[in-house]
Amino acid sequence: MVETLWNRLKKKIPSAICSSLVIYFPLLIGHANGLFNHNQTPLTCEVDLAHWGLNDPSEIGYVSLGILHKKSGDELKIYDIREERPRIKEPSKPKSQIPPFRDDIFLVDDFHQGNVNRLGGYFSSFFKSPSESRITIETSLEGSQSLCFSYHQKPPGFSGFWIHLFNFKAHPVDRIFLDATPFRYLTFTIRGGEGNETLILQVADYSWEKREDSVEIGSVERFMPSGRITKDWQRVWIPLEEIPKNIDRQELASLVFLARSGRGRISIGDIAFTTRKDVRIPSAREDRIYKPSPHRAMWLWETKELLGDDQSQDQLLDFCQKRGITEIFLQLPYEKEEKEGEREIIWDRSKVRSLLFKLHSAEIRIHALDGDPRFALREWHGHVIATIQSIVQFNKSVEPGERFDAIRYDNEPYLLPNFAGILKESILKQYLNFLKTSKSISESAGLEFGVDIPFWFDQKNEFFEPITELEGRPLTEHILDIVDNIGIMDYRTEAYGADGVIAHALGELGYASKKGKKVFVGLETTDVPDETILEFGRGKENSGILLQKSEGTKILLQWIPKLSGTDPKSGALLFQKKKTFVPSGKLTFKDKNISELAEVMEKAESEFRRFPSFRGFAIHHYKSYKLLQQE
Numbered sequence: 001m002v003e004t005l006w007n008r009l010k011k012k013i014p015s016a017i018c019s020s021l022v023i024y025f026p027l028l029i030g031h032a033n034g035l036f037n038h039n040q041t042p043l044t045c046e047v048d049l050a051h052w053g054l055n056d057p058s059e060i061g062y063v064s065l066g067i068l069h070k071k072s073g074d075e076l077k078i079y080d081i082r083e084e085r086p087r088i089k090e091p092s093k094p095k096s097q098i099p100p101f102r103d104d105i106f107l108v109d110d111f112h113q114g115n116v117n118r119l120g121g122y123f124s125s126f127f128k129s130p131s132e133s134r135i136t137i138e139t140s141l142e143g144s145q146s147l148c149f150s151y152h153q154k155p156p157g158f159s160g161f162w163i164h165l166f167n168f169k170a171h172p173v174d175r176i177f178l179d180a181t182p183f184r185y186l187t188f189t190i191r192g193g194e195g196n197e198t199l200i201l202q203v204a205d206y207s208w209e210k211r212e213d214s215v216e217i218g219s220v221e222r223f224m225p226s227g228r229i230t231k232d233w234q235r236v237w238i239p240l241e242e243i244p245k246n247i248d249r250q251e252l253a254s255l256v257f258l259a260r261s262g263r264g265r266i267s268i269g270d271i272a273f274t275t276r277k278d279v280r281i282p283s284a285r286e287d288r289i290y291k292p293s294p295h296r297a298m299w300l301w302e303t304k305e306l307l308g309d310d311q312s313q314d315q316l317l318d319f320c321q322k323r324g325i326t327e328i329f330l331q332l333p334y335e336k337e338e339k340e341g342e343r344e345i346i347w348d349r350s351k352v353r354s355l356l357f358k359l360h361s362a363e364i365r366i367h368a369l370d371g372d373p374r375f376a377l378r379e380w381h382g383h384v385i386a387t388i389q390s391i392v393q394f395n396k397s398v399e400p401g402e403r404f405d406a407i408r409y410d411n412e413p414y415l416l417p418n419f420a421g422i423l424k425e426s427i428l429k430q431y432l433n434f435l436k437t438s439k440s441i442s443e444s445a446g447l448e449f450g451v452d453i454p455f456w457f458d459q460k461n462e463f464f465e466p467i468t469e470l471e472g473r474p475l476t477e478h479i480l481d482i483v484d485n486i487g488i489m490d491y492r493t494e495a496y497g498a499d500g501v502i503a504h505a506l507g508e509l510g511y512a513s514k515k516g517k518k519v520f521v522g523l524e525t526t527d528v529p530d531e532t533i534l535e536f537g538r539g540k541e542n543s544g545i546l547l548q549k550s551e552g553t554k555i556l557l558q559w560i561p562k563l564s565g566t567d568p569k570s571g572a573l574l575f576q577k578k579k580t581f582v583p584s585g586k587l588t589f590k591d592k593n594i595s596e597l598a599e600v601m602e603k604a605e606s607e608f609r610r611f612p613s614f615r616g617f618a619i620h621h622y623k624s625y626k627l628l629q630q631e
Contacts, residue, residue, distance in 0.1 A: 042546075042558045043076040044558045045076045045077075046556055047081065049554070051423065052081045052082070054081070058572050060081055060572060061082065062082040063078070063082075063537075063545060064080040064534070065536075065557075067534070068531050069529050076559060078557065079533075080420065081421075086463040090173070091172060095174075095177065096206075097179055098182055103279070105281065105282075106118075107271075109147075109271045110144075110145065110269065111147055112145050114502070115496055120176075122167075123162065123163045123496070123497055123498070124162060125159070125494075127160070128158050131152060132151065133150065133161065133259070136599075137496055145269070146189070147163075148266075148267045149259075150264070151263065160200075160259055161257050162256045163254060163255045163271065164253065164498075165253055166254075168498070171464050180240060180249045181250055183273035184240055184274065185238060185239060185273070185275075185276070186240060186271075186273055187272050187281070188236055188271040188272070189234065189268065190233070190234060190268050191229065191232055191234065192229040192231060192266050193265030193266070196228055197259075197266050198229070199221070199229065199258070200216060201219075201220050201255065202255075202256040202258065203255055205251045214256040216244075217238065240273075296323065297325070297487070297619070299618065299621035300330050300331060303333040304333045307333060307351040307352065307355060317359070320364060321362065326363065327366075329408050329618070330369055331370070332368055352394070352402075353402040356404070357402050366404050366406070367408040368404040369408045370387060372411065373411060375409065376413035376430055376434055377416075377427070381430075392441070395447075406447055406448035406449065407438070407442045409435075410487075412452075412453075424468075428468060428470055432470075432478055439482050450520075451479060452522065454488075454489045455504035455508070457474060457476040458474035458475070480511055484518065485517060487519075487522050488519060488521050489524075490504050493585060493589055495604040496603065500604075501523070502607045506607075512611075512613035513613040518614075520615050521616075521617050523617060524587055524620050525588060525590055525624040525627075528584045528590070530584050532580070532581050533579070538575070539575045542576070543560060543562060543563060545559050545573070546560055546572070546573055547573070590624060594630055
């Protein structure tokens with residue numbers, strides 16, 4: 001289908017940006033009754049409590065929602081409704097350990113092992129608008145690697161990065177923190193892009209990490225030989241006695257670095273804890289020769305605009321040649337849907353055959369693409385089967401060079417309004433049956449069958465609950481057991497970090513390699529709105545939501561930025577507990593350039609090449625991809 005409302009709203013799975021990076025994987029399960037301007041309040045939407053196993057607004061004790069800040073106005077999205085906010089089991093006493101070390105040194109990270117250090121910790125940048133920052137790993141000409149932090153610090157915002165000394169993706173009862181009592185120094189190398197940059201070091205233990213906060217040690221420059229950051233590498237030695245007394249050195253959790261002012265670029269390398277100063281730091285060198293995958297895919301939704309238009313087809317072929325596109329996910333050319341569930345493919349055979357022949361002549365494989373969240377539901381399976389059979393019949397009626405090579409579905413059942421409630425398991429089972437039937441028909445016709453999925457199908461939410469799981473297994477594994485390949489909608493604009501492209505694709509690549517399946521890693525170039533994530537519960541704050549009875553089991557949910565004067569007698573009232581802003585630049589390359597996209601692909605691919613399942617990157621999508629600027 002062409003870019004419908006489903007396609008414009010999908011792929012928007014936000015994540016929080018905060019000092020401890022609590023990752024969210026909310027599900028789009030309801031939408032507002034209309035669009036609203038940024039200054040219009042309150043925003044409202046209607047919710048059917050029956051989808052959540054509830055009967056009355058008074059039963060609700062927890063709501064999570066998002067406000068999409070679209071150009072046409074703000075739009076409200078409901079993510080979760082429960083009787084109370086889930087409680088995360090915390091350990092009675094946190095676990096910690098002294099890491100094995102020798103020669104008076106424990107090397108936390110030399111950044112040659114990629115995304116995770118030797119303590120299982122990730123790193124990530126953070127910022128608050130109008131400030132900006134990003135973090136990546138860079139390789140020197142000599143082969144050494146370091147963490148590179150770029151920032152633009154603008155008040156009243158802030159920017160910085162953190163390095164965890166534990167695996168924060170593990171459940172709290174399983175986390176192991178660093179016991180640093182045998183060590184006397186924290187050391188690392190540092191250099192600036194221009195010199196005279198300033199950087200503040202803070203530290204957190206288990207207790208401060210739980211509060212998503214840290215305690216300042218001081219300016220990094222005062223622990224440097226020259227007293228300032230220069231363009232040359234210098235080694236920093238920080239005595240651990242400088243750590244404030246309210247930090248428990250037996251339970252160290254993270255190092256936090258804050259930019260002080262201006263714009264800059266700072267590199268850090270070889271982070272270690274040592275028992276004495278001036279101990280020799282072991283050097284690491286790794287020859288990494290970037291050999292890009294020969295495969296590159298692209299979604300293309302504007303099929304009807306290409307049919308019979310030789311000039312547009314020539315422009316497409318030229319673009320594919322310049323960008324190295326070897327596979328196209330080509331939307332089936334539908335007529336307008338006249339009735340619910342009734343659509344007809346435009347099989348203008350001469351035009352379709354001509355387009356496929358041109359693409360094949362350019363050595364491009366074509367996946368017949370279709371998709372709609374409703375296809376997951378049993379009542380739509382007949383339509384799906386008929387569509388696949390029509391593709392099979394088309395292939396039989398034309399020459400080999402004019403055929404589709406594969407069939408592909410981009411369904412996203414989580415966009416169904418009732419997905420995240422009590423019907424989730426039923427919807428997932430129907431979805432898997434849809435895949436099994438589609439795969440069987442495709443396979444019998446000699447066609448490869450693939451499906452596009454979000455990266456979080458195998459992950460947990462902020463409460464460490466599986467987001468999509470059946471029979472104790474992530475949905476991703478069930479899907480890979482059926483299909484030939486998947487496309488991961490891995491929509492992030494940073495390669496490294498706990499919330500980057502690499503981190504979100506490793507699980508799928510690992511399982512697909514075991515099963516002999518292939519994986520495309522998808523990146524986004526379309527326009528995606530900023531979003532504010534809000535959580536509400538019982539208590540008292542300055543803003544909240546009003547829950548009022550509507551018809552039957554439905555309620556009207558109204559977000560109220562200022563509660564002053566609100567009459568709680570008119571309905572149940574919940575109060576804002578958490579607020580997180582998610583900038584669109586975290587998800588899409590729309591306002592970036594080709595070089596930035598290429599850099600992320602290069603760095604991510606350096607990690608992905610070790611997986612036999614990695615097929616290549618897929619870019620969403622042609623219309624927006626070709627608008628990216630060169631620089």
